[in-house]
Amino acid sequence: MKLRVVGAVVAALTLTLAGCSEKAKSSDDGAADKNGVKTGEGVTESKITLGALTDMTGVYASLGKSVTQAQQLWVEETNKAGGICDRQIELTVRDHGYDPQKAIGAYTELEPDVLGFTQFIGSPFVSAVESRIDGQDKGIVLPQAWSANLVGSKYVRVIGATYDVETINLVDFLLDEKRIAKGDKIGHVYFEGDYGENALAGSKHAAQEAGLTVVEQKIKPTDNDMTAQVSALKQAGVKAVIVSAGPRQAASLVGVAAATGFNVPVVGNNSAYAPQLLATQAGAALQKDYYIGSSTLPIGDAAAGPAKLSKAYGAKYPKEGLDNGVIAGYNAATVFGEALKKACESKDLTREGVDKALLTIKGFGADFGISHDFTDPSAPSTRETVVMKPDAKTPGGLKVVRPAEVAPAAESFTLKP
Secondary structure, three states: OOOOOOHHHHHHHHHHHOOOOOOOOOOOOOEEOOOOOEEOOOEOOOEEEEEEEEOOOOOOHHHHHHHHHHHHHHHHHHHHOOOEOOEEEEEEEEEOOOOHHHHHHHHHHHHHHOOOEEEEEOHHHHHHHHHHHHHHHOOOEOOEOOOHHHOOOOOEOOOOOOHHHHHHHHHHHHHHOOOOOOOOEEEEEEEOOHHHHHHHHHHHHHHHHHOOEEEEEEEOOOOOOOHHHHHHHHHHOOOEEEEEOOHHHHHHHHHHHHHOOOOOOEEEOOOOOOHHHHHOOOHHHHHHHEEEEEOOOOOOOOOHHHHHHHHHHHHHOOOOOOOHHHHHHHHHHHHHHHHHHHHHHOOEOOHHHHHHHHOOOEEEOHHHOOOEEOOOOOOOOOOOEEEEEEOOOOOOOEEEEEEEEOOHHHHOOOOOO
């Protein structure tokens, strides 16, 4: 089991999964409908039920809300178009608030009754149940998490570059822009656990390749004031900072740095930004010298994919703002939908049939700036990263400063689950 999680997750896993070694099977598992389509968990004659394990009240509340609403939009559009395989799609949502016990409990609750999951926020929580998914459940999980620890599973499939690869691409951006050079020190503020430590593996690899030195600052998701970290990095003389944490930590880091005259570029992983930050005291500083990596174009981009989705999302949720969680959520749901369509063509809507169908999908998502390939479970769907900068004048609060690229150091990098 690839279990690199904090003690709370391990404790929650023990409590929640105790006595659950025997998997409950639905009565119609492996049965065929009137058209000869095999069905199993989460599939009836008229409905396909999918699960969503999200965070609407915790550290990633803004991401969870937009991801979930985008997936609900996809469900509505799909059902209006006739559904898939003569069935309507239903999305069952649980908010775990980024709490390990709630997250794992919600997975245990929903798993017997859904075909698979269109989202599962939180790398540590996904890692905690990955052996169960691979060993007995075998239902597709498309996490809103990008830890390399999740790569290698046939069922847990990462959509986008993993955090380590994304971080290498971000360091490459700083090198290309001549913001850092051989011999410099770079700071890295990162969450303890899968997310931050996987990103740290990327910064260390990039530093080794480019002759840089990494100055580490490990934090907890509950640490919101980055004053001490900024002070330590300033004293260490770093020339740039990487932040692999949440939006609150990124805003604090950039805001404190600006207020103390620590004028260095800061780059963040895709989870380290929310456009709501632009309305805070850190808004001006974020627009000055902060950059974000992602495996899609931003939602406010003029390209066909983002423009069409932005219009549809705005019509469905006119009072909600836009952020990149919209694209991430919609893409994940769409990938699952494509697998369902292919599984239907093969007359196999069991978990095994959907898994086989997913393994045939490649060339997906080009309308959003990057093409994804799901044919190899041992690799992320892409190694490319789009680099963006916060911009209050752009819908969604991000504009592209470097289109999708993969650094040579990221291309040759060996993922270490």
